[in-house]
Amino acid sequence: MKKIHFLLIGLLPLQLWGLTYLKNHPAWVETYYSQRLYPFIFETHRFFFQQFSFSLGDLFYAIAILLIVKSGVLFFKKRMVAWKLILGNSLSLISLVVLFFNVSWGLNYYRTPLHQDLKYKMTYNETELENTLSKLILISNQLHSQLSINDTTAVKIQYSKDKIAELIEKEFDFDLKKMKPQPYLKQSLWSTLLSYMGYSGYLNPFTLESQANSKIPKLNFIVTAAHEMAHQLGIASEGEANFIAFYTSIKHSDPFVQYAGYTFALQYSYSELFKANPELAKEKIKSLHPGIIKNYRAFSEFWKQYQNPFEPLLKKGYDSYLKANGQAQGIQSYSALVGYVIAYTQNDSFNLNLID
Numbered sequence: 001m002k003k004i005h006f007l008l009i010g011l012l013p014l015q016l017w018g019l020t021y022l023k024n025h026p027a028w029v030e031t032y033y034s035q036r037l038y039p040f041i042f043e044t045h046r047f048f049f050q051q052f053s054f055s056l057g058d059l060f061y062a063i064a065i066l067l068i069v070k071s072g073v074l075f076f077k078k079r080m081v082a083w084k085l086i087l088g089n090s091l092s093l094i095s096l097v098v099l100f101f102n103v104s105w106g107l108n109y110y111r112t113p114l115h116q117d118l119k120y121k122m123t124y125n126e127t128e129l130e131n132t133l134s135k136l137i138l139i140s141n142q143l144h145s146q147l148s149i150n151d152t153t154a155v156k157i158q159y160s161k162d163k164i165a166e167l168i169e170k171e172f173d174f175d176l177k178k179m180k181p182q183p184y185l186k187q188s189l190w191s192t193l194l195s196y197m198g199y200s201g202y203l204n205p206f207t208l209e210s211q212a213n214s215k216i217p218k219l220n221f222i223v224t225a226a227h228e229m230a231h232q233l234g235i236a237s238e239g240e241a242n243f244i245a246f247y248t249s250i251k252h253s254d255p256f257v258q259y260a261g262y263t264f265a266l267q268y269s270y271s272e273l274f275k276a277n278p279e280l281a282k283e284k285i286k287s288l289h290p291g292i293i294k295n296y297r298a299f300s301e302f303w304k305q306y307q308n309p310f311e312p313l314l315k316k317g318y319d320s321y322l323k324a325n326g327q328a329q330g331i332q333s334y335s336a337l338v339g340y341v342i343a344y345t346q347n348d349s350f351n352l353n354l355i356d
Contacts, residue, residue, distance in 0.1 A: 008092035008099075015098055022110045030112040038234045039181055041104060045208040050184050055211055057204030058189040105205040108236040114243070120343035122336070129273050130280065132342045136266040137288050143259040144289045154294035157218040157256050161187060164218060167257060168225045173248040174233055183229035187214040195306040197314050200224040203231040220299050222260035223249060239336025242268075246341060263292060265341045272338045 022029055049056055115122050147155045159167070165185040172183050188194055188201070188211040201212040201224045210228035212221055226245035235241045242264075249261025266288075274281035 008095040012095040026110055026112045029107055029110045033107045034111040034234050042181055042208055049207050049209055055186045055189055055209050057207035057209045101205050108234045114240045122339040124342045126276050128342050132345050133269045133273055133284055135345055136262055136269055140262045140266050140292055141289050143255055144292050146255055147259055148291050151289040151291055153291045155259060161214060161221055164221055165225055167254055171252050172229055173251050181233055183232045185210050185212055185225050187212055191215045196308055198311040201228045203228055208232055217298050217302055219260050219295055222257055223264045238334045242334055242337035243340035268335060268337050
């Protein structure tokens with residue numbers, strides 16, 4: 001047993017060196033890990049974990065937390081335990097977790113950025129942002145008119161959340177990375193806890209189960225499901241996962257799913273324009289149907305129910321986690337969606353998505 005501990009501790013600096021090397025060789029990660037090895041890893045995980053209707057990953061986390069608490073209690077009860085032993089066990093455990101995390105999913109953080117594959121220009125000016133927001137408002141209003149009684153009524157989705165997950169799984173469009181695996185979604189067992197933590201969903205990097213918070217409004221559940229499925233298929237970047245959620249939603253045959261995708265991108269685009277030019281943003285948003293704004297308010301009201309003093313600390317921790325894994329903007333990387341959407345809407349093909 002001691003030999004295993006020493007081996008794992010010895011592997012820790014080698015892993016850190018290896019990750020530093022891979023960060024500088026994204027083409028290698030893309031070709032050999034993300035495109036070749038990861039699909040096999042995912043299919044293997046799916047074979048075992050998709051058979052369970054509940055999330056084994058959620059149970060895994062619960063058991064891990066209980067064991068950590070138990071170890072802490074024993075440590076304080078038995079102060080005779082040598083600190084060297086505690087330190088050695090902790091380092092070997094950290095090494096094991098880091099190794100399993102990166103092999104099973106984490107190396108996707110270092111793959112070739114999606115915008116390079118698509119040859120998208122990610123910088124944009126205020127005029128481009130304004131034009132994109134205008135397009136998103138136009139299409140969102142058109143879809144809203146189809147799905148609601150009048151302009152002032154919020155869109156209500158009659159599907160169950162299980163049905164929503166089924167719809168997204170069935171038509172998930174991932175040709176942006178030339179991969180065709182089949183994603184799947186589970187509703188988290190700890191959705192109430194996720195709500196207090198401020199999260200709509202997450203991917204378990206050890207079981208590769210995509211999880212959605214079952215408490216969130218259905219409209220937001222749609223893009224969350226697509227976002228977490230993108231993670232499940234090897235897209236680690238939050239901005240890229242947001243774009244794939246938008247992309248697969250607007251290409252879906254169901255108008256409710258399309259509406260969720262367009263209003264999702266609209267919200268981010270408006271926020272970015274508001275930062276650059278508040279008066280212009282306020283003027284543009286006047287043309288948005290009041291019913292769409294009611295859908296946004298419903299989501300805002302949902303999160304207000306779960307506000308607590310610990311949420312900002314958890315978000316700060318997640319921000320540090322993202323930065324440690326190569327996403328320099330941290331939690332702000334979600335907003336990279338806007339650059340992708342602007343580049344996408346500038347393509348001639350986007351006009352084909354306009355609703356007659």
